[in-house]
Amino acid sequence: MFDPLQLTGRSRDHVVSIDPPRAVVHRDTAAALRAMHAAARADGFELRVASGFRDFDRQAAIWNAKWRGERVLLDPVGVPLDAAALSPHQRVDAILDWSALPGASRHHWGSEVDLFDAAALPEGAVPDLVPAEFTAGGPFAPLFAWLVEHAATFGFFRPYATDRGGVRPEPWHWSHAPVAAQALAALDATLLADALRAAPIDGLEHVLPRLSALHARYVLAVDAPPAAVVVA
Ligand SMILES: [Zn+2]
Numbered sequence: 001m002f003d004p005l006q007l008t009g010r011s012r013d014h015v016v017s018i019d020p021p022r023a024v025v026h027r028d029t030a031a032a033l034r035a036m037h038a039a040a041r042a043d044g045f046e047l048r049v050a051s052g053f054r055d056f057d058r059q060a061a062i063w064n065a066k067w068r069g070e071r072v073l074l075d076p077v078g079v080p081l082d083a084a085a086l087s088p089h090q091r092v093d094a095i096l097d098w099s100a101l102p103g104a105s106r107h108h109w110g111s112e113v114d115l116f117d118a119a120a121l122p123e124g125a126v127p128d129l130v131p132a133e134f135t136a137g138g139p140f141a142p143l144f145a146w147l148v149e150h151a152a153t154f155g156f157f158r159p160y161a162t163d164r165g166g167v168r169p170e171p172w173h174w175s176h177a178p179v180a181a182q183a184l185a186a187l188d189a190t191l192l193a194d195a196l197r198a199a200p201i202d203g204l205e206h207v208l209p210r211l212s213a214l215h216a217r218y219v220l221a222v223d224a225p226p227a228a229v230v231v232a
Pocket residue numbers: 051107112113114170172173174
């Protein structure tokens with residue numbers, strides 16, 4: 001289903017543009033997302049995709065800017081760090097607390113969407129995508145509750161529901177299980193190393209020796225789809 005270039009975001013021939021909801025997603029995710037959007041609308045929500053498919057070059061630009069200190073590095077609770085004061089090992093960890101390694105973002109697959117409710121925001125406002133928006137009292141708490149109840153019907157689940165020491169819990173991030181399961185099974189550390197070596201990634205010499213551990217922590221340590229998720 002996926003070739004190595006698609007898995008690592010270096011090709012876009014697995015994704016299509018849809019509207020509504022406006023998004024670029026895997027061709028086999030499009031119908032499920034559109035159906036979920038229609039069902040949410042019938043219940044009073046305006047389901048919008050803040051981020052769908054993201055390519056390798058975009059992820060690499062984020063990585064390089066953080067490595068060079070051109071973009072702020074944050075500690076696990078969101079306090080800015082002085083990049084120059086960190087060892088290379090610490091700098092890798094600080095970037096990965098908040099951003100995926102290029103080639104290792106689930107958003108490369110096209111099966112992943114960051115979702116919010118545009119009906120709960122003033123016209124033209126953009127969400128911050130922070131947990132407080134999705135918990136009790138936050139503008140997206142009702143949509144979150146709706147998704148928890150209904151997303152499984154459309155094949156979507158939360159891979160970042162539990163803090164497993166890798167990617168932090170992200171209540172906005174939903175994954176289309178039938179497509180994502182195949183990508184997850186195919187993306188091994190060797191394939192990831194090949195993608196990284198082919199690109200200008202700053203600090204790569206501090207990443208490659210740790211790659212199998214980073215792959216285990218940031219790619220494999222995710223929640224599996226619950227049994228209720230429709231995978232057919
Ligand atoms: Zn996401």
